[in-house]
Amino acid sequence: MTHVEDELNSQPECWSRVAEEAPRHGGALPGAGERVAIVGCGTSYFMAQAAAALREGADQGETDAFPASEFPSGRGYDRVVALTRSGTTTEVLDLLARLRGGTRTTAVTADPDTPVRTAADDVVVLDFADERSVVQTRFATTALTLLRAHLGLHTDTVVADGRTAVSAPLPDGLVDCTQFTFLGRGWTVGLASEAGLKMREAALSWTEAYPAMEYRHGPISITTGTTVAWMFGQAPDGLAEQVRGTGGRWIEGTLHPLAELVRAQRLAVAVAARKGLDPDRPRHLTRSVILAP
Numbered sequence: 001m002t003h004v005e006d007e008l009n010s011q012p013e014c015w016s017r018v019a020e021e022a023p024r025h026g027g028a029l030p031g032a033g034e035r036v037a038i039v040g041c042g043t044s045y046f047m048a049q050a051a052a053a054l055r056e057g058a059d060q061g062e063t064d065a066f067p068a069s070e071f072p073s074g075r076g077y078d079r080v081v082a083l084t085r086s087g088t089t090t091e092v093l094d095l096l097a098r099l100r101g102g103t104r105t106t107a108v109t110a111d112p113d114t115p116v117r118t119a120a121d122d123v124v125v126l127d128f129a130d131e132r133s134v135v136q137t138r139f140a141t142t143a144l145t146l147l148r149a150h151l152g153l154h155t156d157t158v159v160a161d162g163r164t165a166v167s168a169p170l171p172d173g174l175v176d177c178t179q180f181t182f183l184g185r186g187w188t189v190g191l192a193s194e195a196g197l198k199m200r201e202a203a204l205s206w207t208e209a210y211p212a213m214e215y216r217h218g219p220i221s222i223t224t225g226t227t228v229a230w231m232f233g234q235a236p237d238g239l240a241e242q243v244r245g246t247g248g249r250w251i252e253g254t255l256h257p258l259a260e261l262v263r264a265q266r267l268a269v270a271v272a273a274r275k276g277l278d279p280d281r282p283r284h285l286t287r288s289v290i291l292a293p
Contacts, residue, residue, distance in 0.1 A: 087114030
């Protein structure tokens with residue numbers, strides 16, 4: 001078993017643990033009414049998108065998400081939350097340094113023995129969700145679960161669906177498809193983008209991700225008999241029928257969207273295996289992006 005397989009299979013247990021621990025981290029996380037930005041890079045940015053949509057949807061306050069490199073200078077926030085597995089990503093550390101003394105910052109990380117420990121005002125350590133793999137799985141979903149639990153949105157159903165996602169067979173024939181499109185609505189748009197990233201990183205596959213309603217505005221034109229359209233959450237009326245009408249394959253997300261992301265992670269590993277690729281050694285990638293001065 002690869003590191004990425006082992007780590008993605010452990011996600012339901014990580015979710016249960018972080019949900020139990022969430023109350024003791026409450027002081028480091030955004031309070032109701034705060035104006036908040038959540039930032040990250042790569043996978044962490046997509047989790048930031050999901051968390052921002054959930055927080056606004058819960059009427060907790062205006063919440064934006066940005067790649068750390070694209071944070072808008074001069075815009076005021078009560079708190080900026082940085083998601084960073086390694087605690088060493090250059091863009092995140094640079095942003096935290098710029099905000100120091102002006103905006104309160106919180107870092108959610110897997111490794112406290114890194115520069116992020118002193119770069120942020122508050123640090124939440126999820127070391128039990130740290131990973132050896134380059135391709136992120138459990139840290140990202142555990143960090144998102146922490147923020148969901150802080151909002152009162154975590155349930156045992158998510159964990160149960162997660163256990164189903166790591167054990168139930170994938171739909172027949174998916175590994176033979178040539179194009180994968182992931183669709184979401186609201187907070188699951190970030191999950192769809194993350195699913196596409198996993199397929200690119202681990203399996204070098206042609207993948208795209210869109211808000212579900214946008215799929216009809218152009219992207220559906222390239223759908224063929226070897227295309228998969230995978231929905232995270234409830235689909236817009238009529239979209240499944242339109243995709244099937246093109247000859248493409250429609251995958252309805254029947255599990256909790258976070259568990260559906262686990263299934264997509266498993267698919268990425270399966271497609272990598274079919275191609276003879278090692279998902280622990282993705283091409284051109286390293287575990288953390290550290291830029292030279």
